[in-house]
Amino acid sequence: MADEHYPVYERPSGWNALLPRRLPKSSLTTTVTCELAIVGAGYTGLAAARRWATMAGDDRVVVLESSEVGEGSPGRNSGFLIEIMMADDANTAQVSRMHECNQLIGTAIDDFREIIDREDIRCGMTRTGTYRAAAGIRGEHAINKYQSFLQAANLEHVTLNRDELADRIGTDFYRTGIYSPHCYLVQPAALVRGLADCLPPSVTLYENSPAIRLDKAGTGWKITTPSGSVQAERVILANNAFSRKLVRASRRIAVIYTYAALTERLDEAFLRSMGSDTNWGLLPALRVGSTFRRTEDGRVLVRAFWGYEKELDNRKIEEVLRQSLKRRFPALADTKFFAVWSGATGLTINGSPVWGETKPGLFVSAGCNGGGVVKGTLFGRLLADCANGRPVPDVKSLFGQAAWMPTDPLRRIGNVLIAAFERHRGAAEL
DSSP states (O other): OEETTEEOOSSOOHHHHTSOOOOOOOOOOSEEEEEEEEEOOSHHHHHHHHHHHHHOTTSOEEEEOSSOTTTSGGGSSOOEEESSOOTTTOOGGGHHHHHHHHHHHHHHHHHHHHHHHHHTOOSOOBOOOEEEEESSHHHHHHHHHHHHHHHHTTOOOEEEEHHHHHHHHSOOOOSEEEEESOEEEOOHHHHHHHHHTTOOTTEEEESSOOOOEEEEETTEEEEEOSSOEEEEEEEEEOSGGGGGGTTTOTTTOEEEEEEEEEEOOOOHHHHHTSOSOSSEEEEESSTTSOEEEEOTTSOEEEEEEEEESSOOOHHHHHHHHHHHHHHHOGGGTTOOEEEEEEEEEEEOTTSOOEEEEEETTEEEEEOOTTOTTHHHHHHHHHHHHHHTTOOOOOHHHHHOOOOOOOOTTHHHHHHHHHHHHHHHHTGGGO
């Protein structure tokens, strides 16, 4: 289920369940004032807070998180930190622009590495690279298109056939694939918790404090929470699709729920049969397909299926995820899942973000389209620069701008039809 201003998930995050219990920060129960208020303690909001603290260390920064860090959407993703533009964004005809984007994305990766090393955040960040693979003809066409981009951009990669993939990842399900070294894998709940717990002294984080109203107040802004409020000179909305309930962006962004499952630790004998690569991540050739990971502690993650605006019954989705796992690894058909959960993300019709200053003193970064860890971090840092009056790259020219969507019921009908078409078209990749 969900509140219109923030997600309320049916089940806890499996990634967070693997970690020791963390004591959350206090919720907001009074009225506080600050120079900058940030809604959302995910990768975007935390990056903006850190950046502001380096530019204006005497300013008070307040960050509001609707749930507990690690249980929100940033702790529910698949844990891919991709160093280059994702396949859905790659454009062979615009290699120069893609190169500029990749350079900016690389700075976000450098930020992660620096802070993880400095603060000893134990999130398993490892440069494993990533596989992108196809089981069907349409998926193979997508792989060939992505390979053309990698070649045009002179980016390192290796093309793999069915047998070569099976030797590496232990399944002959895929007919062809690409291995690219440009990816780190992390435990996402451990990463976002670590980032939240090492914020600078000038930043105050309030958890279980959702923003439910945003109003203009004199020359600044007032954010209302269930038990308190924040008076701020400037506001950054970094709560992805749910920002649309605080600012008029509902015609550019939709909420999408995706679903994941993590197995129990697998038998050592079976793990030895799962190929030579013991820590890997695989992305589908088509967006509608299934994502997989083999973790360092001997589990398999599967992420598949998505739904529009409303979280579906996780018990029913569990069988969908199990079938996806079974198709790749038949021997795991009866393997018990350690956890099954969902996560909300912001989807725009053209894959571009809602980003920038929407009103004087009000800044938004939303519409991560499933790539929120690295790009979200980059956009958060740049948005803090923008809010501080510093020069920034032309984000809209480089990464695009979210296009208009029709309102419901047309949007819902369109989404249902497109989803059905995409699932039919990409059935081999499910």
